[in-house]
Amino acid sequence: MTAAGDPFAPGRLGPVRLPNRIIKSATSEGRSPEGLVTDSLIDFHLDYIRGGVGMTTVAYCCVTAEGASAPGQILMSERAAPGLERLTAAVHADGGLISAQLGHAGPVASKKITGVTATAPSRMVNPTSLEYCRAISVSEIARVIEGFRDAAVLAADCGFDAVELHFGHNYLPSSFLSPLFNRRTDSYGGGIDARSRLVREIAAEVRTAVGDSIAVTAKISMDDGVPGGITLAESIRTAQLLDADANLDALELTQGSSVMHQMFLFRGDVPVRDFAAVMPQPFKAGVYAFGRKMLGEYPYYDLYMLESARQFVPVMNNTRLILLGGITEYEHMVTGLNEGFDFVAMGRALLREPDLVNSIRADRTKQTLCTHCNRCMYTVYGRTHCVLDPESAFGPIPSAEATDLGVPTAARRAAAVGSTAKVVNRA
Numbered sequence: 001m002t003a004a005g006d007p008f009a010p011g012r013l014g015p016v017r018l019p020n021r022i023i024k025s026a027t028s029e030g031r032s033p034e035g036l037v038t039d040s041l042i043d044f045h046l047d048y049i050r051g052g053v054g055m056t057t058v059a060y061c062c063v064t065a066e067g068a069s070a071p072g073q074i075l076m077s078e079r080a081a082p083g084l085e086r087l088t089a090a091v092h093a094d095g096g097l098i099s100a101q102l103g104h105a106g107p108v109a110s111k112k113i114t115g116v117t118a119t120a121p122s123r124m125v126n127p128t129s130l131e132y133c134r135a136i137s138v139s140e141i142a143r144v145i146e147g148f149r150d151a152a153v154l155a156a157d158c159g160f161d162a163v164e165l166h167f168g169h170n171y172l173p174s175s176f177l178s179p180l181f182n183r184r185t186d187s188y189g190g191g192i193d194a195r196s197r198l199v200r201e202i203a204a205e206v207r208t209a210v211g212d213s214i215a216v217t218a219k220i221s222m223d224d225g226v227p228g229g230i231t232l233a234e235s236i237r238t239a240q241l242l243d244a245d246a247n248l249d250a251l252e253l254t255q256g257s258s259v260m261h262q263m264f265l266f267r268g269d270v271p272v273r274d275f276a277a278v279m280p281q282p283f284k285a286g287v288y289a290f291g292r293k294m295l296g297e298y299p300y301y302d303l304y305m306l307e308s309a310r311q312f313v314p315v316m317n318n319t320r321l322i323l324l325g326g327i328t329e330y331e332h333m334v335t336g337l338n339e340g341f342d343f344v345a346m347g348r349a350l351l352r353e354p355d356l357v358n359s360i361r362a363d364r365t366k367q368t369l370c371t372h373c374n375r376c377m378y379t380v381y382g383r384t385h386c387v388l389d390p391e392s393a394f395g396p397i398p399s400a401e402a403t404d405l406g407v408p409t410a411a412r413r414a415a416a417v418g419s420t421a422k423v424v425n426r427a
């Protein structure tokens, strides 16, 4: 095997060097109830570092208060800084690297959480939350870009090695890329080059502000998985534009939407019972009846994003690529790296076994214990964990008003309309 295909070889990511090629992808932790770092959040990330990953990722840190998608998310502000410093120092003391995922939820945000009407590229009703989203103005777009910039500077000041800009899952930047959400007639709407303007401006502003002090990556959707959404061809064009700008050190390629057909992102079992369990009455029945249809059904298979992701490899000149999706074993990592990806990222397999990387290092034939049951999806209502791991079962999962997955209101919708998600355009 060449050094390039070795998951345990160190790898350069812009200005930083990872001890190996394996990254823990962002999985909402549910361990910052006041929007502040807790010991539990630090322990969560130390588990992955001690378990062998090269870099861990703090999930969804909001760049502005109205960009929150769930209660308790960390808002990148001076208030959060002391805890963030403690978190990065703890990870560094154990020899690992740490990235902060920075996001603005846009149409995935909820007024119940933020107190203000959610914004989207164009007016719409979120089919999951059933909430009205107003069109964001140009001056508000400028403030969002500044929010990403200030959040990245704060992350660098707090000791993070990298930031991951969330350009996926139909959050605000991703919804600008999607023709399903973006029907603007100004310079942020139209063809894919115009729809790519926002993500390019965010990346440029962040890079100018942080220089080479930290790595800057972005998680970007290759396709929304719904008719009329971002297509692979358009996404490749966006990636080429970002690559030519050379403001990003790497792109992590993802798929799917947090607004509709959420299972396209995950694949595998549809956890309808867990979905219903976190629902208030009288919506449980609606979830039992229509949950599968709402979330969509997509079979799981290993390396399920590779077929689309490999099409980005030949067109990248400046930007490294991170492969995600159904990577659970040594052979999957080697396959990805040999195909031209520089890093691999893992979510559920590590949630199931935080020490999986060390286990694979000791035994290259090690198989994952994750069954892709996807029941962890609904543990984000409490403290995110694998339900099959008794060591990480933290007691009953509390009901919640809203989450990253928009579940309670999704059931309301199921009860109301009983059909598959569809964006309702009002402009």
Ligand SMILES: Cc1cc2nc3c(=O)[nH]c(=O)nc-3n(C[C@H](O)[C@H](O)[C@H](O)COP(=O)(O)O)c2cc1C
Binding pocket: 025, 026, 027, 028, 059, 060, 101, 166, 219, 254, 265, 266, 324, 325, 326, 327, 345, 346, 347, 348, 349, 376, 377, 378, 380, 384, 404
């Ligand atoms: C419980 C859970 C929470 C997640 N939260 C986030 C998140 O906050 N931000 C994000 O970009 N992706 C999130 N994801 C998606 C993962 O980062 C990853 O993209 C997805 O699970 C596919 O990778 P895998 O096949 O290795 O699990 C979450 C996934 C799970 C299972």
Ligand code: SF4
Binding pocket: 348, 349, 351, 352, 369, 370, 371, 372, 373, 374, 375, 376, 377, 385, 386, 387, 388, 389
């Ligand atoms: S609950 Fe555990 S086994 Fe099921 S998908 Fe999540 S991590 Fe894997």
